[in-house]
Amino acid sequence: MAERRSARREPRFLIIGAGMAGILSAVKLAEAGLTDFTVYEKADRLGGTWRENTYPGISCDVPSHLYCYSFAPEPNWSHHFSPGAEIQAYFENVAHSHDVEKFIEYGQEITRCWFEDGRWHLETANGETDEGDFLIAATGVLHHPAYPDIEGLDSFEGSCFHSARWDHDVPLAGRRIGVIGTGSTAIQVVSALVPTVGKLTLFQRTPQWIMPQENAAYTEEEKEYFRAEPEVLAAMRDEISTLFADTFSNAVIDADSPQLKMIEVVCRENLENSVHDSELREKLRPNYRAACKRLIMSEDFYAAIQKPNAELVTEPIERIEPKGVRTADGRLHELDVLALATGFKVDRFMRPIKIIGRGGVALDDAWAERPTAYLAISVPEFPNLFMLNGPNGPVGNFSLIEVAELQFAYIMQLVELFRSGRAREVSASRAATQKFDEDRVEAAKNTIWQTGCSSWYLDDRGVPAAWPWTFARFRDEMNEPRLDDFELV
Ligand code: NAP
16 A cells, blocks of 8 residues: 655545445545545445445435535436446546545455554554554445345245345346335335336335325437536436425425425325225335335325236235245245345444444443434544544435535535644534434434324434434535534644
């Protein structure tokens, strides 16, 4: 590995992960003239969640012109909501056009990071080491697949994989496919597969509210217009951002909001009007409020699940056997392929990397109860370690790209303290972190997430671990750090 220390008094950055947030970091650092950094990527390709999730039907349900960087608008999105492969290509293009690929080291899985003598040190699985002044964790949220704890899972004789590890070598056409789960992923998989497979069996533990959401293609004329009028594209992005926040992101944090009531009406009507068989309709009817779990957008799921080759199974899964899934009614659902759309371990963040802060404190210990971070960015006693899309930030109902951009601009203001010589070590104070935590737990009581359903938003106490305030408040917070909340050394 090349000599890393810069002769200048400018900081060196170690960035973990070349997904959306890692590429953002690289572009922004280079733009600021801070070119002493390396992005460590464990895989052989950038793209993060969009590299890993390639399941049939994958698309993003944040509007395309919002789900892209503000500094890299994309006039050529094919649809109002982009397919996953297009988003992956977008990140590759941005990394290329902004000339940041040269900063990425692929195939380098970081195993350990430790803060010693005022600097961050790291070690990779290959035994290589590096050091720098700042450690940026751009490791994503929905990253570690959660495998269901079902008896006999390993005994299945067909092909079995998690949705985030889709095996494209396995043929699907005409075959019997089982899908476990009814989250955003499963709904997209089912909608995409029913038209091609022999039989699709969906194993539902909990039904979901479905918001009908068309996904029209942009016409060539529209794309041409976006290409010719970049300011129109920028204005449209702002408009979508405001609309998205007003109708959705801000609605979910107030369980009594009129927008939520409207969403509920739309979802109920969607169910009533789209599902014709009353027995099936009741099986698909949730007994909790819409958007309590992450709301699902789909224009074709209800149509798909009513096709003759689709079956919704609501009997609990008893075990998995070599030939298929045995449900509690004793029935064996014979399958060739079993897809586990069972979600992610959302409390891992940059772990399993061993992260050791000031005085030898391990992040695993600091987070022994649950992960937490001041404003989702900084952890007491972990100086100069900053997270993008860290714990308790806005997730699920926001454009994570917009969130990361705001966070990065905030982090750069903290970095400025170092550059100007005001502080060599910057981390949130314990008191400020505790206050932030108490405030968010209190505010979370008003959110739709805490109205009586289980979801990945909830921590082990049943408290929503997500940002419980408006997006405007997040923007305000990210505007300028309150230095009283930090410990500067
Ligand atoms: P998820 O929302 O966590 O859903 C996991 C599903 O698996 C749930 O239906 C859960 O049932 C079921 N499940 C888990 N363990 C099970 C078991 N042992 N037996 C039976 N069922 C089991 O995961 P996801 O669908 O992958 O989505 C995660 C998040 O990723 C989404 O909420 C969203 O934020 C994001 N995402 C977005 C998009 C998009 O933009 N369109 C697409 C995909 C994902 P219960 O409900 O009963 O727990």
